[in-house]
Amino acid sequence: MPERADREGIDDVVARMARREAAANFRLSTVAEALRLRPEPCPSCRADGWDGHARDWAEELPAVELLPAGEPGGAGPPVLVLLSCELLAPRSLLLVSVAIRRFPAVAGARFETRAVSYARRIGARGDERSVLQAVRRVDRAERWTDGFRAGTATTAGAARSAGDPERGHGPGVALTVPTSTRLRTQDPYGWPGHRSSLAAHFLTPHPRGRLLTRLNDRSLAARLSAARAALTP
Numbered sequence: 037m038p039e040r041a042d043r044e045g046i047d048d049v050v051a052r053m054a055r056r057e058a059a060a061n062f063r064l065s066t067v068a069e070a071l072r073l074r075p076e077p078c079p080s081c082r083a084d085g086w087d088g089h090a091r092d093w094a095e096e097l098p099a100v101e102l103l104p105a106g107e108p109g110g111a112g113p114p115v116l117v118l119l120s121c122e123l124l125a126p127r128s129l130l131l132v133s134v135a136i137r138r139f140p141a142v143a144g145a146r147f148e149t150r151a152v153s154y155a156r157r158i159g160a161r162g163d164e165r166s167v168l169q170a171v172r173r174v175d176r177a178e179r180w181t182d183g184f185r186a187g188t189a190t191t192a193g194a195a196r197s198a199g200d201p202e203r204g205h206g207p208g209v210a211l212t213v214p215t216s217t218r219l220r221t222q223d224p225y226g227w228p229g230h231r232s233s234l235a236a237h238f239l240t241p242h243p244r245g246r247l248l249t250r251l252n253d254r255s256l257a258a259r260l261s262a263a264r265a266a267l268t269p
């Protein structure tokens with residue numbers, strides 16, 4: 037028996053993910069809790085570890101320490117895992133800072149970007165059915181943030197909703213951060229490279245095929261609509 041979410045139209049799933057992201061982007065906060073970033077090898081382009089451009093980018097982020105690839109981290113500030121080839125908008129880290137500060141129960145979790153979450157779930161498959169299934173799973177992995185938006189989150193609730201049936205519960209669970217991603221260019225200081233790095237995709241820095249393009253269009257439309265609503269008096 038499929039879950040109710042599996043019968044929901046994929047456009048509605050993507051729109052919910054977009055509203056989550058927009059809500060995170062419009063948070064009014066200047067909190068910058070200490071956070072450690074760890075790159076994960078990208079299964080699509082094989083990028084691995086930090087390069088000079090990534091270090092330049094990360095050094096501009098507040099309260100961030102870079103972990104080498106493969107470094108578990110041990111005791112210390114929470115770890116956010118990202119693909120070695122992706123760039124994030126700095127504001128996307130704000131939600132993680134707020135979570136760490138308000139909900140000690142999730143501070144022991146490992147955070148991961150939406151692109152990491154999707155890459156793990158899609159694996160080497162690329163057919164439409166697999167893409168749609170992976171999107172639904174990423175949506176479920178982001179639900180821990182929904183209480184933030186509604187203003188109803190509690191420590192216990194955040195920890196409980198962080199449980200992912202596919203990945204287990206409790207300490208060490210990976211919490212997906214609802215954030216679009218950009219492909220880090222090899223030519224960050226030339227205009228073509230800079231321009232291409234501005235183009236975000238809601239799910240992956242390597243969108244291939246019409247389905248991922250269509251879903252991104254849906255995501256963008258929903259984010260714009262949510263942003264308009266947030267900015268309208």
Ligand SMILES: [Zn+2]
Pocket residue numbers: 078079080081082083119121122241242
């Ligand atoms: Zn890549």
